[in-house]
Amino acid sequence: MSPPAHVRVGQPVHAPAGTAKVVLALLRKELLVELRTLESVPGMALFAVTTFVVFHFALNQNTVSGQEAAGILWVTLLFAAMLGVNRLFVADADQGGFDAFLLAPVDRSALLIAKALSLLTYLFVLELVAVPAFALLLLGPPLSQALPSLLAPLALGDLGVAAIGTLIAAMTVRTRARDLLGPMLTLPLLVPVVIGCARATAPLLQAGRAGSGTLPLRWLGTLALYDLVFGLIAYAVFDFLLED
Amino acid sequence: MTELAAQAAPGTLAEDRPIAVALDGLTRNYGERAALEDVSLALPAGATLVAFGPNGAGKTTLLRVLATLLRPHAGAVTVFETPLPQEAWRVRGRIGLLGHEPLLYRELTPRENLRYHARLHGVGEARVEEQLDAVSMTSRADEPVKTLSRGMVQRVAVARATLHDPELLLLDEPYANLDPAAIDLVEPLIGVGGDRSRPRTRVLTSHDPGRGLAEADVVLGLRGGRVSLLADAASVDPEEIAGLYR
Amino acid sequence: MRSPSLRALSIATAVAFCVSLSLVFFYAPIEAEEGFLQKIFYLHVPLAIVSLSGFVIGGLMAIAHLRTRDQRWDLRSYVVIHMSLIFGAAVLITGSIWARASWGHWWVWNEPTLVSFLIIFLLYATYQPLRFAIEDPERQARYASVFAITAGAFVPLNFMAVRLSASYVHPRVLGSSSNLPGPMMLTFFVSLGAMALLFATLCCYELAAKRTRILLKARSRILGFQ
Numbered sequence: 001m002s003p004p005a006h007v008r009v010g011q012p013v014h015a016p017a018g019t020a021k022v023v024l025a026l027l028r029k030e031l032l033v034e035l036r037t038l039e040s041v042p043g044m045a046l047f048a049v050t051t052f053v054v055f056h057f058a059l060n061q062n063t064v065s066g067q068e069a070a071g072i073l074w075v076t077l078l079f080a081a082m083l084g085v086n087r088l089f090v091a092d093a094d095q096g097g098f099d100a101f102l103l104a105p106v107d108r109s110a111l112l113i114a115k116a117l118s119l120l121t122y123l124f125v126l127e128l129v130a131v132p133a134f135a136l137l138l139l140g141p142p143l144s145q146a147l148p149s150l151l152a153p154l155a156l157g158d159l160g161v162a163a164i165g166t167l168i169a170a171m172t173v174r175t176r177a178r179d180l181l182g183p184m185l186t187l188p189l190l191v192p193v194v195i196g197c198a199r200a201t202a203p204l205l206q207a208g209r210a211g212s213g214t215l216p217l218r219w220l221g222t223l224a225l226y227d228l229v230f231g232l233i234a235y236a237v238f239d240f241l242l243e244d
Numbered sequence: 245m246t247e248l249a250a251q252a253a254p255g256t257l258a259e260d261r262p263i264a265v266a267l268d269g270l271t272r273n274y275g276e277r278a279a280l281e282d283v284s285l286a287l288p289a290g291a292t293l294v295a296f297g298p299n300g301a302g303k304t305t306l307l308r309v310l311a312t313l314l315r316p317h318a319g320a321v322t323v324f325e326t327p328l329p330q331e332a333w334r335v336r337g338r339i340g341l342l343g344h345e346p347l348l349y350r351e352l353t354p355r356e357n358l359r360y361h362a363r364l365h366g367v368g369e370a371r372v373e374e375q376l377d378a379v380s381m382t383s384r385a386d387e388p389v390k391t392l393s394r395g396m397v398q399r400v401a402v403a404r405a406t407l408h409d410p411e412l413l414l415l416d417e418p419y420a421n422l423d424p425a426a427i428d429l430v431e432p433l434i435g436v437g438g439d440r441s442r443p444r445t446r447v448l449t450s451h452d453p454g455r456g457l458a459e460a461d462v463v464l465g466l467r468g469g470r471v472s473l474l475a476d477a478a479s480v481d482p483e484e485i486a487g488l489y490r
Numbered sequence: 491m492r493s494p495s496l497r498a499l500s501i502a503t504a505v506a507f508c509v510s511l512s513l514v515f516f517y518a519p520i521e522a523e524e525g526f527l528q529k530i531f532y533l534h535v536p537l538a539i540v541s542l543s544g545f546v547i548g549g550l551m552a553i554a555h556l557r558t559r560d561q562r563w564d565l566r567s568y569v570v571i572h573m574s575l576i577f578g579a580a581v582l583i584t585g586s587i588w589a590r591a592s593w594g595h596w597w598v599w600n601e602p603t604l605v606s607f608l609i610i611f612l613l614y615a616t617y618q619p620l621r622f623a624i625e626d627p628e629r630q631a632r633y634a635s636v637f638a639i640t641a642g643a644f645v646p647l648n649f650m651a652v653r654l655s656a657s658y659v660h661p662r663v664l665g666s667s668s669n670l671p672g673p674m675m676l677t678f679f680v681s682l683g684a685m686a687l688l689f690a691t692l693c694c695y696e697l698a699a700k701r702t703r704i705l706l707k708a709r710s711r712i713l714g715f716q
Contacts (some may be wrong), residue, residue, distance in 0.1 A: 025363035096345035105337035188613035192651035
């Protein structure tokens, strides 16, 4: 029997893949695994909604507005995000995913970008559920007055969480007590994001205004600066976390 | 101090072939312990090196260094005339590793896993189908890996490791978890390969002196991270290999 | 090995502290509003400046470690951050005492420096747990450096954010260190110098102790094998 065609050890069958394609491949794999296991996003969303209920009882209030509302919303989103951050690299660490990626002839920053993008996706879906739930359960003033302007702090805050969350998740996934260490490291680092987002959102959620309050640009500027600085730092140091 | 053994088994391989893998005083520490200490050897292209040694001797560490997953702490590592780790990115695409872990996502199917690896290596989808067929996993290619038996998972792992047709194949006990029929199946993929003009260089670890010796051109015996035996396979006695384990 | 310079450093620190304390107690005027207890300012602010600089320097040393792969930079980075954390605890304690003395509360949110410090302290308090959660020493050093760099960059950003968020309705509780009259300025700078010397001396001591322990371990291992 002649040797099957695949046995020939002839021309190499591949050309190295560009970074954008690699990011796409990684992202596809991430989202596929998440869709199959549904490990992160439903938990995050459910946690957020339950937390709003807990807040109702803890504060003994039917509605909140202004800075209080902004605070409750952002703290809840932040803690729900922690759940997603904790799980971000777990499948890779447990199933040899790091090795698989490290063996490939690709730019290693692609992993950072892909993971951050997938975390962003999870946060986006989380907010699709949590923000309306918040408006329904706790928010006094109507959400519609805040809505278009709310997108800016949401987006900038998400970027900050994605950058820092991905970096810290990569740092803690192969350590003992990774579920504790992750939030312990991430929460202090995200305080500026909380400050920026909560202060930016507060005027939007003021009670008794015909039009929404204006978005303070100072906070958006701070958030943008934070995102830029930590995005760059994460990009610069990520390789050192992967190599051995 | 052992001397470098650059000779291949006489009569089977040409003498003026380039050196695929050259190690010079390779040292890799784990804390204060040496996982590998002062390992030197030169392996010509197309030759097969089989590493023996008890657990903890450094065989897996050696494979991982060659796979560019671990950096040497001292000494020089050169693969295909490219120094590692500085220029590891150049040769990564030409190296394939089959380790103890299959490197497959349990929730994804073999096809999805292989397609993912194919994209990472810039390999086309047709090749994925070829590989699945080669390991006879086409019929089970759409079931999640977690539902497959260990033997099947190992077959898919072989398909993954050879997906990009690597010139250097690193195999850590490749025949574990495989029954004889499966071994026959994967042999063409992880064997030396039929094309004499571009033979595959291989580094294997083995605990089986009989089988290992039969496949080897060069034998490496490791003990406590140090080289305790390095010679042409033809001149090695199975007793010497057994001696490593005592 | 290093004992002559270590001894010289210790003597210099002791002298600097004597001078600084004399200035604080006998030279610097008693502040009109806050009274005698205001003098804790000469302890609190230098502690804060030295501690913050320490964190940033630790980050710079971590960069050196990652670039050169020299484990000695990692040891220095570790010691500096560890010392800064201890000094940071002192900052929080002295700040709290000062707040109690001037404002009547053990903690105030309106002092941006103190609040930033709390956040930074909480962040760096995770440095050692992170290190000890990683068993492979080489990876531990590498990850610790990544953390030190990230946290070092965080320090100024955090200060900015917290200062921005401080309420402008209440005046700052603890006075700022600019617009000081001459004698106070002199005392402040001498105290700052003394604190910096103390930091350097303690770091050198800890480095020497760690290096000795490493040497001892290495020697005993060699002896153990012979």
